Structure formats: structure tokens, C-alpha cells
Amino acid sequence: MEAASITGKPLAATTPVAAVRAFLGRYGLIILLAAGPVYFAIHDLLQPSHSLVKLGNVLVAGISNGAIWALVAVGYTLVYGIIELINFAHGDLFMIGSFVGYGMFGTLGLTLTTGTLGLVGGLVVTLIVCMLVCASINVMIERVGYRPLRNAPKLAPLITAVGFSFILQNVGELWLGGSQHGVTDLIRGSTHVINLGGVTIDRQDILAVGLTVPLVLVMTTFISQSRLGKAMRATAQDPEAARLMGINVDTTISLTFLIGGLLAGAGGLIYALYQTNIWFFQGFRAGLIAFTAAVMGGIGNVRGAVLGGFIIGIIQQLSDNRIHEVLGKNFGSEWTNVVVFAYLILIMVFRPQGLIGEETREAG
Amino acid sequence: MAALTGMRDTLADFRRRRWSGLAIAAAVFAIAWFLPYLYGPLSSTLDTAIYAVAYIIFALGLNIVVGFAGLLDLGYVAFYAIGAYSIGWFGSDWFTEAINGGKSGIHVGVSGQAAHLLGIHLNFILIVIAAMILTSIAGAIIGLPTLRLRGDYIAIVTLAFGEIAGTVALNGDAIHIGKFTLTAGQTAISPVDQPNLFTQFDNALNLRPYYWLGLVMIAIVLVINFSLRDSRLGRAWIAIREDEVAAASMGVPLVRTKLLAYAMGAALGGSAGAFLGTYTQAINSTQFQFSFSIFVLAMIILGGLGSIWGTVVGAIALSVINQQLIPTTFHTAPHDLFGLNFTASEISFGIFGFLLVLMMIARPQGLVPERRRKLELTEGLASDESLYEVSA
Amino acid sequence: MTAVSIASLAVGVSACGGGGGGGGPTAKITGTSLTVYSSLPEQGASGDQAKAIENGVKLAVKDRGGKVGKYTVTYKPLDDSLASTGAADEGKGAQNARTAVQDSSAIGYVGEYNSGISKVTIPILNKAGITQISPANTYVGLTSTAPGHEPGEPDKYYPTGKRTYARVVPKDTIQAAALVTAAKQDGCSSIHVFNSKTTYSAGLARNIGLVAPKVPMKIEGNDAYDPKAANYRSLAANVKAPCVIQTGEIEQNGVQLMKDVATADKGVKLYGADGICLNASADPTKGIPTTLAPQFKCTIATLDPKTFGPTGKKFFKDFSTEYHQPHPDPYAIYGFESASLLLDSIQKAAASGTLTRQKVTDAVFSTKDRKSVLGTYSIDKNGDTTLTDYGLYKIVGKTLTFDRVIKSNPSLVGSG
Structure with a gap:
């Protein structure tokens, strides 16, 4: 029903103006993204200390933060790829993952005094529970809310998604109250593990990246190698043809939501351990940030979403730590959201197909 | 200008037919006008009614x-904010020291306490x-980046702006x-001026004038809505809603038509924001x-997308649920x-x-659906049997 | 249609000029029933404090057998918060005030908890002449032109020109001096101040900035933080001072800020103000982790329970029998004292024959050397308490425990 009004691939450059536009369309986003780190690197090297330690630490924090966004962004990108729905409830599902993790710590009796073995065992159990709970909720939401609207105008499932987002938020609010809730720093996350000439890598960074990378690898392998994964890709390309080829489209879509839910659950737990602070409202912003990541990578593209997650993580950390150097001391980390959303708008306008380009049927 | 003439024509048409x-x-309207006499001048029912009136606008x-x-706009709160801050800026002592070094203020058509405070104090109409x-400038600015985007991408961009x-x-x-400074952060700009139209409004003595002011605003907004819908511009909006490519090929100027929708929607939101701002007496970013x-x-959505009376019904229903029930x-x-x-x-x-989900699954066309919308929706649904069962 | 509407608007308005619910400031109170209202954020993170204040008020009413002279006193608690934001809301506060204004038996109003909401309710109650006593507001500009107020304050909150609002907690100038003095006494060479941008928190931080040079104490930074952020590691990384004063409230993510500051600098001393000086902060499952507890101290206007006179001792005994809480939240004490001051003033006002709201207000403002659970104090012409001593509390085994009295040097506090 919607008109594909974006004309997609830039036309061949015939005039200088068109050439500039084509160049900007192709590389503008990359230039825009590289500008921040490059500026700060040059700036730091020109300082008397000639040290990149500060920037290095920001990049480390950005990558570990970005790992969490990557896990959430994959859920967005998979769902968008297959049914072209911005699943607003996904961020709140991620929040539920954090809350389940917090609840499990209490159930399992994990505290700071728990021994290493008990802690690792407990965290593995918690991780599995978080992933399974979120996956079941996500599949259930799809079954109840989105499947009946498969042929309705696009607006309908989008609004249903917002409805589920509110319901999940309310569950979180009833669960732990209206304000932020501290989580015991079980892993003593800020303990330095590796020190590279001043750039420190802490336990929380290792946890975030160390869980995300294997999870994403397993998942991409599943999608590219397994029968079900191939069915997913086929459905994403053309659901009608896939149905004719004997693929059960409904099952395939459920599977997509299952995978998205699993990763959101894992992301939620990592977030709780990483930030040591959870909130019923965390999912709303996390969802927007992760969606930005998915769009940046090229929505529908799993590798793009992971890449986008890391990039957004770094942008956030750069902004958190150094925005005041650019805009003056009145401007601090509270402006980071504006920076992220400004990027979102810029990408939407100038390069809606993202960095890697999309693999969905409604290209460009 | 053509749109304006069109508006005038259709207004006449509207009256005749x-x-x-x-x-x-x-x-x-007459019943609504005399409704407040059933309640005390400060009753909480009247408070609910005033919120309902603001939400209708x-x-x-x-x-x-x-x-x-x-155009799915999820950042409408931006216009509430700008409207509310307008009264914070131009109807309070926020800019006390900016005006004549804090020795005197600017007062235009205000009375009561507003006349004694420093800063800028304009009449509510101004x-x-x-x-x-x-807000209409802001609306156009927000609209610009979305011009080339698909429906759900528009939602995300407007949300980001919000x-x-x-x-x-x-x-x-x-x-x-x-x-x-631009705003007061989490500290409220308070108190702001209460309107002075025929009488000095006072939220500590009598809420009825607020209600009546809101009703008058609704009446004006309804006339604007109906005449816009039946104007050339309104038909252009519906054309691009139904098929943008076809509308463009039929000569509908997409950019201007879309931007006018954003700007006009935003302007009405701004007027309601100013109204709600003066009623709550505090402009705080947490709102x-x-x-x-x-x-x-x-x-x-509850009322029926595109349906004017449906929107009024939906706004009243949800306000009552939110403020009273x-x-x-x-x-x-x-x-x-x-x-x-x-x-x-x-x-x-x-x-x-839950209401949103239920509405979308059971009655996506809303309580008082617009005829054209209803057609669109049922056409869209006709191919899905499972939905027929639910909505039957 | 429009023209008609406007005309009938004018008619409607003139038809019902005056209006107003239940009597003005000087109208004689008929009947023998009086109502005391409270307006507090029952939902969200301040819910526990709101409950504590309400319990304090209930206890004060119960202590008097629900009667003052020939009058029967009813207590009606109202909620000024929204569930969706978990915070107090100006619109709900205003309607609460109007609920009281409509009630001809309304004699007093305990509230608000948030200074920002009082900005809206003071003018409404002021016009009706209802005495308002806040158990928690510390923002300077509500009552006085002491340092830290904004232009136009406090007169703009009192449209009748007559004061109707008093408070039992000292204003920010005093708490700011107490916080800085405490840090000085503990050997801090400089401080870093944080605030959450609320009226209360930003106001207190501004006062700390004003008072610090007089102590003298060096301020390394005075930063606002975003209460919605997930963490404050980047802000914490910029803290150079050995001591941090956090004026942000517990419901504005105040605990997380402290955790991040302490993580960035293990030895930092943390000082909190009364927005975070609560039993909930001392509970490691909701508040400050056990590992950080030794670094944390906070100020509140309640002094050592051991030094309380008979009034105070009786309160603690009654409170623990009534609510089975051995350690009442400091706000329970404020709630109790707000209501006690109000009820005793009604008694005084009623003693002279006819009772009017005006007389109650006058009685509150003429309070002199009142011996109370908070110590001996008077109410000055602005409605401020003359108390200047603050209690410094620390966390011992999951409860807030009195550490020492901080006496504020009068030269620091200035006069309002």
C-alpha cells in the first residue's frame, strides 16, 4: 500500500552537482561516522601529552556498550526483514530480560559473597532463563498481536506493537516500581583485567563482548546454514513464493521472533550486570538506540545490525565523555540522546539503506 | 491563497448542505456549554472536562x-512542549531581567497578578x-526530513524529533x-499567567471560564477541520494518503501538501499546549x-482515523478513562x-x-469510522479470513 | 457559531462571578467538623516517604483523640503523583488544593512533598486562606529572598499578599551550610556537587555554591545530571575532589550517581541531602550497596533521638506501637510535627471564640519557642522555622544512624 518513494540507487553522475550528491550518498555516512573519532584522535595527539589513552578507554567502553545494542538490534532487523514491522515492543522485551535476570539473582541467592564457581554456574542458569523467557514472550506477542494483522495496513501492527510496549513497561513498573533499581555488582564489573599502556579492559567489557560475539556467530551460522534459516531468508525475500515452495511462513515468522527474543534476553542480562541499574523505562530508549543501530547497518541485515550496534555504542561514549570539549562545559552526557537521535534522522534522510545495504524485499 | 479561497467556498458549502x-x-455544543452548572466551580469533574477539552484539540x-x-507522527509531544513553553516565555516572569533590566515588564492586555509581575505578559490570545x-514552523522543520520516507520510517523520524x-x-x-536559559529544566516555570478574556480567569476560584474557553477553541478547531477536509487541500491529503505516486502523477504537489499537513496539525497542537500550560500553571519538562x-x-485510533467526530469521541473517552475512571x-x-x-x-x-492492541485486532477502523477509511481497511482485511472471524 | 459562543461565554462568566467553594479566609467556620488534607506523592519512588508523612499526620490526629476543642478533626490524604511517571504532578497537586478549597470544613493542608508542586498549590490555597504546612519543602524561594531565590519570589506565590504557608524543615541555605560544614569537619579539601535539576535539588546545589566560599571550601565542579541516564561513569570520571555532595533525590536515580562516583574513585567521601537521607537508601537491596555504606553520610533536620525531650520520646514510642517500625523514616517525624503544629494552632485559634481560617494562619505564624519532636523552634514572619541544627547520619547495619549535630554558623546562613 505504501509507495516506495525512495528512488534508491543514485543515478549516474552527469553534472558536478550530481557527482557531489552521488559521492555524499555513498560515503557521506561513513565520513560522518568517522569524523568524531578522527577529530578527537587528532585533538589528543596535538595535546602536550600526545596520548591516545583517553580515546582508547572511550572506545573500549563504546564497544562493550555497543555489544548490548547489537544484541537488541538484531531482533529489530530480523523482524523488520521478515514482516516489515518496527517491533516497538522489542526494547521493552529487552527490559524484561534485565528484570528476569535481577529476579533470578534473588531466586538463586547470588550475592557478592557467592564463590566463583557458584557465580559462574548461577549466571549461566540465569542467562538461559532470561533468553527463554524473552523468547517465549516474543513468540506469544507475535501469535496474539501481529499474526491476525498479517494482511492489515502497516499502521495496524505498528500500533499493536506500541500497545505491547506499554503493557510490558507496565509489567516492569509493577514489578520493581517507578524508579531505577540498583542491581548488585555481582561480577565486580569495574575490575581491570587487561591494561594496554593505560587503556584498561574491565570485566564488564569482557562479559559484554565475550557473550555477544559467540551468540551472534551461532545465530548467523544458523541462519545461513540450517534449513530453517534458509526458510527465513526465503520468506524475507518473498513470502508468497516461499509459501508456494512449501515453506510454512507462520512457523518461520515465529522462529524469527524466537531468535530475536533469545538475543534480547541475553542483552537484558548483560545490561543489568553492566550498568548495575535497571528501570522499567530503560527499554524505550534502548529500543530507539538499537533501532538506530539496525537502520545504520541497513535494516534487514544481521551483520549490519551488529556493526551498527558497535558504532552507536562508540558514538554514545564519545558524546558522553567528550561532548563538553566541543560544545562547552554546559553540555554533558545528558545530551547524548540528542546526538544519537540526530544521527538517526540524518541516516533516515540521507542513507535509509544504511551502511551495508538491505536485503529486504522493499529495497531502498 | 488558493487553499484559503477553497476553504471559504467549502465553508459556505458546508453551511448550506x-x-x-x-x-x-x-x-x-449548547448542552456542553451548560454542563458545568451541574457541578461545583472547582469540582474534579470540571478538572477532567478541561483536560478532555484540551485533548480534543x-x-x-x-x-x-x-x-x-x-503521515504517522509519533512526535506530537514536541508541539505540546512548544505550545506550553510559549506561555512560559510570554506569559510569566521568566524573562524578568531581560526586560528593562528587571525594573519593569511588558504587559499587553493582562490584568490581575500578571499585571504586577515583571517579564513578558501578553494576552492569552496573543x-x-x-x-x-x-509550532507550525517546528512542524514544517520536523516534516522536511520525512518527505521522502515510507510510513513506518516517518514514525521513527518524528519519534526521534519528539x-x-x-x-x-x-x-x-x-x-x-x-x-x-531556554527552559527551566526539571524546575517548573510557575506560576504562569491565567487568561484575561472578558474576565480574569482564576483556577483557585472558578474553573468554568477555562472550560468555556476550551469549548470555544474546539468550535473554531472543528470548523477548521471540516473546511480543511472538504477543501482542495484536504482532498490532496487524502489522495497522498491513499496512493502517493498516483497523487503526484495527478499533479498534487507532494512537498507543499505534506508540509502543510505537518504545520497545521502542529499549530493546533501548539494552541492546545498553550491552553493546557496556562491551566496547569506550571511548565515542567517532565510533562x-x-x-x-x-x-x-x-x-x-479509538475514534476512527480521519474521522473528525470519531476523534472527538475518542478524545473524550480516553480523557475520562485517564482522568476519572x-x-x-x-x-x-x-x-x-x-x-x-x-x-x-x-x-x-x-x-x-491493552486498549490499543484490542482496538487494532477487533475494530481497526475505530468507533466512528470515516467512510473512506473504512473502505480502505476492509479492502485490506478482506483477504484474511482469521480477521473476519474476530471482527464479525 | 463562534461569535455566539463568545457572547454566551461573557454571559456565562458574569452569571457566575465570584464563585469559590467553601468560604474565604475570614469566614466563620460553622459546624463542629474540621478537615485536614495532605497532598503527597503516594506512588513511585517517594511513596515510602509519603506514607511515612501520612502515618505521622495520622498519629498526631490520633494523639488528640481526633478532636481539637469542640471540633472533630478528619484527616483526608490526597495523592499528587502520577503512576505513569512515578513522580508528583503539578496538575494533580493543583486539583488537590482545589479539593481543599471547595470544602468549607477544610482548615489546613499538609503538603507538598516537592517544592516544585508547592509553587502551584501555594497560590491556590493562599486565595482561600487555608493554612498550608509543608513537611518537606526546603526550596528558598517559596518563603524568602534569601540567597538562591529567583527574581519575583516569593511574593508571586502569595496573590493576596498575606502569608499562608509555613514549613517545619529548615530551608536550603541552612542545609547547604550544614553539608559544607560537615564536609569541612571531615577534612575535605574540596568538593564536587551534583544535582538532578529538580526545584529542590538544583536549588540546594545553588545554595551550596553560594555558601562554600564563605566556609571557605573549594568547589571543583557543580554538575547537573540526567536522572534518566543508565549510568554516570563519564560524569564520575571528571570528579577531582576528594568529597562529593549529592543533592539529587533517591527517586531521581541519586543512588546510581553515588555508586558510579565511588567506583571511579574508591576513597571518595559521599554526602547526601535529605532527598536521599532515607531508610530506603540504607537498605542495600534498594539503596546504597554495603560496600559503599562506610563512605556515605547524609543530613536531615532530625537530631539524635536520645536528646529528644518528652514529646520526642513519646512520639517514638507511639510510632513504634502504632506502625511496628522501630526506626521511623525521618519524614514520619516531619509529618507528625507539621500536623501537630497545625492542630495546636487550631486549638489556639478556637480558644478565642469563633474559628476562622485566618485565625489559624495567624496562630501558626505566631508560634514562639515551640517545644517539639524536632527541638525548640519558632515560625518567623516568612513561615520558616528558626531551627538551624542539622543531624548528620551514617549507615550502620542497614539503618540510618545518628552521627553528630552540625551547627550552622549564623554568618553562613544569612538572614531571609
Whole structure:
């Protein structure tokens, strides 16, 4: 029903103006993204200390933060790829993952005094529970809310998604109250593990990246190698043809939501351990940030979403730590959201197909 | 200008052809006018009614963007914020020291306390005009980047703008314009002036004037809505809503048509924002949350996208649920009926979420659907049998 | 249609000029029933404090057998918060005030908890002449032109020109001096101040900035933080001072800020103000982790329970029998004292024959050397308490425990 009004691939450059536009369309986003780190690197090297330690630490924090966004962004990108729905409830599902993790710590009796073995065992159990709970909720939401609207105008499932987002938020609010809730720093996350000439890598960074990378690898392998994964890709390309080829489209879509839910659950737990602070409202912003990541990578593209997650993580950390150097001391980390959303708008306008380009049927 | 002439023509047309509809509207309006006499001048029912009146204006504004033109705007809260800050800036002592070094203020058509305070104090009508100008500019700015985008991408971009507006309101106390800051952050700009139209409004003595002012604003907004819908511009909106490519090839100027929808929807939101701002007497960044945008969107969805009377019905229904049923009437119902350990207020988000889901699955065309919309929706649904069962 | 509407608007207005619910400031109170209202954020993170204040008020009413002279006193608690934001809301506060204004038996109003909401309710109650006593507001500009107020304050909150609002907690100038003095006494060479941008928190931080040079104490930074952020590691990384004063409230993510500051600098001393000086902060499952507890101290206007006179001792005994809480939240004490001051003033006003709201207000403002659970104090012409001593509390085994009295040097506090 919607008109594909974006004309997609830039036309061949015939005039200088068109050439500039084509160049900007192709590389503008990359230039825009590289500008921040490059500026700060040059700036730091020109300082008397000639040290990149500060920037290095920001990049480390950005990558570990970005790992969490990557896990959430994959859920967005998979769902968008297959049914072209911005699943607003996904961020709140991620929040539920954090809350389940917090609840499990209490159930399992994990505290700071728990021994290493008990802690690792407990965290593995918690991780599995978080992933399974979120996956079941996500599949259930799809079954109840989105499947009946498969042929309705696009607006309908989008609004249903917002409805589920509110319901999940309310569950979180009833669960732990209206304000932020501290989580015991079980892993003593800020303990330095590796020190590279001043750039420190802490336990929380290792946890975030160390869980995300294997999870994403397993998942991409599943999608590219397994029968079900191939069915997913086929459905994403053309659901009608896939149905004719004997693929059960409904099952395939459920599977997509299952995978998205699993990763959101894992992301939620990592977030709780990483930030040591959870909130019923965390999912709303996390969802927007992760969606930005998915769009940046090229929505529908799993590798793009992971890449986008890391990039957004770094942008956030750069902004958190150094925005005041650019805009003056009145401007601090509270402006980071504006920076992220400004990027979102810029990408939407100038390069809606993202960095890697999309693999969905409604290209460009 | 052509649009204006068109508006005038259709207004005449509207009066000629729909005198019966107009008569019903006038009767409803008359009843609404005398309703406050059933309650005390400060009663909480009147308080609910005033919120409902403000939300009707918000919803009618958003209906232009989403209902008429089919541009899903999830950042409508930005216009509430700008409208409310208009009264904070031009109707309070916020700029005390900016004006004549804090020795005297600017006063235009105000009386009562406003006349004694320093800073800028304009008459409420002037503030509403200022709010509408500011918001329509903001609306066009927000609309610009979405011009080439698909439906759900528009939702995301407008949402991002809404969030940016909220963050700017919260952190605006760091944005210095000369010696002054843009907003007061989490500190409210308070008290703001109460309107002086025929009488000095006073929220401590009598709420009725606020209600009546709101009714007059609704009447004006309804006339604007109807005449826009039946104008050339309105038909252009519906054309691009239904098929953008076809509309463009038929000569509908896409950019201008879309931007006008954004700007007009925003201007109405701004006027309602100024109204709600003066009524709550405090402009605080915490008021401008994403949930507001969804709340207003839910009203027009409940009523029926694109349907003007449906929007009014939806706005009244949700305002009453939000201001009266949840916090008062059914406040203890979860406990009384099901023995649950929470009040209805604590699940208000969930209730709205549930309503949205239910509405979309059971009656996506809304309570009072617009005829054309209804056709579109049922056509879309016809191929899905499972939905027929639910909606039958 | 529009023209008609406007005309009938004018008619409607003139038809019902005056209006107003239940009597003005000087109208004689008929009947023998009086109502005391409270307006507090029952939902969200301040819910526990709101409950504590309400319990304090209930206890004060119960202590008097629900009667003052020939009058029967009913207590009606109102909620000024929204569930969706978990915070107090100006619109709800205003309607609460109007609920009181409509009630001809309304004699007093305990509230608000948030200074920002009082900005809206003071003018409404002021016009009706209802005495308002806040158990928690510390923002300077509500009552006085002491340092830290904004232009136009406090007169703009009192449209009748007559004061109707008093408070039992000292204003920010005093708490700011107490916080800085405490840090000085503990050997801090400089401080870093944080605030959450609320009226209360930003106001207190501003006062700390004003008072610090007089102590003298060097301020390394005075930063606002975003209460919605997930963490404050980047802000914490910029803290150079050995001591941090956090004026942000517990419901504005105040605990997380402290955790991040302490993580960035293990030895930092943390000082909190009364927005975070609560039993909930001392509970490691909701508040400050056990590992950080030794670094944390906070100020509140309640002094050592051991030094309380008979009034104070009786309160603690009654409170623990009534609510089975051995350690009442400091706000329970404020709630109790707000209501006690109000009820005793009604008694005084009623003693002279006819009772009017005006007389109650006058009685509150003429309070002199009142011996109370908070110590001996008077109410000055602005409605401020003359108390200047603050209690410094620390966390011992999951409860807030009195550490020492901080006496504020009069030269630091200035006069309002």
C-alpha cells in the first residue's frame, strides 16, 4: 500500500552537482561516522601529552556498550526483514530480560559473597532463563498481536506493537516500581583485567563482548546454514513464493521472533550486570538506540545490525565523555540522546539503506 | 491563497448542505456549554472536562497529520512542549531581567497578578497566536526530513524529533540565550499567567471560564477541520494518503501538501499546549513524554482515523478513562475485584496498551469510522479470513 | 457559531462571578467538623516517604483523640503523583488544593512533598486562606529572598499578599551550610556537587555554591545530571575532589550517581541531602550497596533521638506501637510535627471564640519557642522555622544512624 518513494540507487553522475550528491550518498555516512573519532584522535595527539589513552578507554567502553545494542538490534532487523514491522515492543522485551535476570539473582541467592564457581554456574542458569523467557514472550506477542494483522495496513501492527510496549513497561513498573533499581555488582564489573599502556579492559567489557560475539556467530551460522534459516531468508525475500515452495511462513515468522527474543534476553542480562541499574523505562530508549543501530547497518541485515550496534555504542561514549570539549562545559552526557537521535534522522534522510545495504524485499 | 479561497467556498458549502448536521452540533455544543452548572466551580469533574477539552484539540490537530494525510507522527509531544513553553516565555516572569533590566515588564492586555509581575505578559490570545506560529514552523522543520520516507520510517523520524524536543526541554537550562536559559529544566516555570478574556480567569476560584474557553477553541478547531477536509487541500491529503505516486502523477504537489499537513496539525497542537500550560500553571519538562504522543494517537485510533467526530469521541473517552475512571472510579477495582495488590493508576499504561492492541485486532477502523477509511481497511482485511472471524 | 459562543461565554462568566467553594479566609467556620488534607506523592519512588508523612499526620490526629476543642478533626490524604511517571504532578497537586478549597470544613493542608508542586498549590490555597504546612519543602524561594531565590519570589506565590504557608524543615541555605560544614569537619579539601535539576535539588546545589566560599571550601565542579541516564561513569570520571555532595533525590536515580562516583574513585567521601537521607537508601537491596555504606553520610533536620525531650520520646514510642517500625523514616517525624503544629494552632485559634481560617494562619505564624519532636523552634514572619541544627547520619547495619549535630554558623546562613 505504501509507495516506495525512495528512488534508491543514485543515478549516474552527469553534472558536478550530481557527482557531489552521488559521492555524499555513498560515503557521506561513513565520513560522518568517522569524523568524531578522527577529530578527537587528532585533538589528543596535538595535546602536550600526545596520548591516545583517553580515546582508547572511550572506545573500549563504546564497544562493550555497543555489544548490548547489537544484541537488541538484531531482533529489530530480523523482524523488520521478515514482516516489515518496527517491533516497538522489542526494547521493552529487552527490559524484561534485565528484570528476569535481577529476579533470578534473588531466586538463586547470588550475592557478592557467592564463590566463583557458584557465580559462574548461577549466571549461566540465569542467562538461559532470561533468553527463554524473552523468547517465549516474543513468540506469544507475535501469535496474539501481529499474526491476525498479517494482511492489515502497516499502521495496524505498528500500533499493536506500541500497545505491547506499554503493557510490558507496565509489567516492569509493577514489578520493581517507578524508579531505577540498583542491581548488585555481582561480577565486580569495574575490575581491570587487561591494561594496554593505560587503556584498561574491565570485566564488564569482557562479559559484554565475550557473550555477544559467540551468540551472534551461532545465530548467523544458523541462519545461513540450517534449513530453517534458509526458510527465513526465503520468506524475507518473498513470502508468497516461499509459501508456494512449501515453506510454512507462520512457523518461520515465529522462529524469527524466537531468535530475536533469545538475543534480547541475553542483552537484558548483560545490561543489568553492566550498568548495575535497571528501570522499567530503560527499554524505550534502548529500543530507539538499537533501532538506530539496525537502520545504520541497513535494516534487514544481521551483520549490519551488529556493526551498527558497535558504532552507536562508540558514538554514545564519545558524546558522553567528550561532548563538553566541543560544545562547552554546559553540555554533558545528558545530551547524548540528542546526538544519537540526530544521527538517526540524518541516516533516515540521507542513507535509509544504511551502511551495508538491505536485503529486504522493499529495497531502498 | 488558493487553499484559503477553497476553504471559504467549502465553508459556505458546508453551511448550506449540512444545516441538519450543524444543528445537531450546535445542540451538543449548547448542552456542553451548560454542563458545568451541574457541578461545583472547582469540582474534579470540571478538572477532567478541561483536560478532555484540551485533548480534543490535540487530537483534532494530530488527526490532520495522521488521519487526513496518513503521515504517522509519533512526535506530537514536541508541539505540546512548544505550545506550553510559549506561555512560559510570554506569559510569566521568566524573562524578568531581560526586560528593562528587571525594573519593569511588558504587559499587553493582562490584568490581575500578571499585571504586577515583571517579564513578558501578553494576552492569552496573543500567546496562542505565538504558539501557533512557533509550532507550525517546528512542524514544517520536523516534516522536511520525512518527505521522502515510507510510513513506518516517518514514525521513527518524528519519534526521534519528539525525544529531542523532550531532551531539549529537560536540558534547556544549559542553553543560554544572552543571560537567559531556554527552559527551566526539571524546575517548573510557575506560576504562569491565567487568561484575561472578558474576565480574569482564576483556577483557585472558578474553573468554568477555562472550560468555556476550551469549548470555544474546539468550535473554531472543528470548523477548521471540516473546511480543511472538504477543501482542495484536504482532498490532496487524502489522495497522498491513499496512493502517493498516483497523487503526484495527478499533479498534487507532494512537498507543499505534506508540509502543510505537518504545520497545521502542529499549530493546533501548539494552541492546545498553550491552553493546557496556562491551566496547569506550571511548565515542567517532565510533562513532555513519549507516552503523551501515544495517548493522543490512541484517541484518534479509538475514534476512527480521519474521522473528525470519531476523534472527538475518542478524545473524550480516553480523557475520562485517564482522568476519572482510572484514578478515581476504578482506582481500587484491581484489589476489590481480583484481590490484586495494586491500584488502577499503577496499571494505566498497561490499560492503554491493552486498549490499543484490542482496538487494532477487533475494530481497526475505530468507533466512528470515516467512510473512506473504512473502505480502505476492509479492502485490506478482506483477504484474511482469521480477521473476519474476530471482527464479525 | 463562534461569535455566539463568545457572547454566551461573557454571559456565562458574569452569571457566575465570584464563585469559590467553601468560604474565604475570614469566614466563620460553622459546624463542629474540621478537615485536614495532605497532598503527597503516594506512588513511585517517594511513596515510602509519603506514607511515612501520612502515618505521622495520622498519629498526631490520633494523639488528640481526633478532636481539637469542640471540633472533630478528619484527616483526608490526597495523592499528587502520577503512576505513569512515578513522580508528583503539578496538575494533580493543583486539583488537590482545589479539593481543599471547595470544602468549607477544610482548615489546613499538609503538603507538598516537592517544592516544585508547592509553587502551584501555594497560590491556590493562599486565595482561600487555608493554612498550608509543608513537611518537606526546603526550596528558598517559596518563603524568602534569601540567597538562591529567583527574581519575583516569593511574593508571586502569595496573590493576596498575606502569608499562608509555613514549613517545619529548615530551608536550603541552612542545609547547604550544614553539608559544607560537615564536609569541612571531615577534612575535605574540596568538593564536587551534583544535582538532578529538580526545584529542590538544583536549588540546594545553588545554595551550596553560594555558601562554600564563605566556609571557605573549594568547589571543583557543580554538575547537573540526567536522572534518566543508565549510568554516570563519564560524569564520575571528571570528579577531582576528594568529597562529593549529592543533592539529587533517591527517586531521581541519586543512588546510581553515588555508586558510579565511588567506583571511579574508591576513597571518595559521599554526602547526601535529605532527598536521599532515607531508610530506603540504607537498605542495600534498594539503596546504597554495603560496600559503599562506610563512605556515605547524609543530613536531615532530625537530631539524635536520645536528646529528644518528652514529646520526642513519646512520639517514638507511639510510632513504634502504632506502625511496628522501630526506626521511623525521618519524614514520619516531619509529618507528625507539621500536623501537630497545625492542630495546636487550631486549638489556639478556637480558644478565642469563633474559628476562622485566618485565625489559624495567624496562630501558626505566631508560634514562639515551640517545644517539639524536632527541638525548640519558632515560625518567623516568612513561615520558616528558626531551627538551624542539622543531624548528620551514617549507615550502620542497614539503618540510618545518628552521627553528630552540625551547627550552622549564623554568618553562613544569612538572614531571609
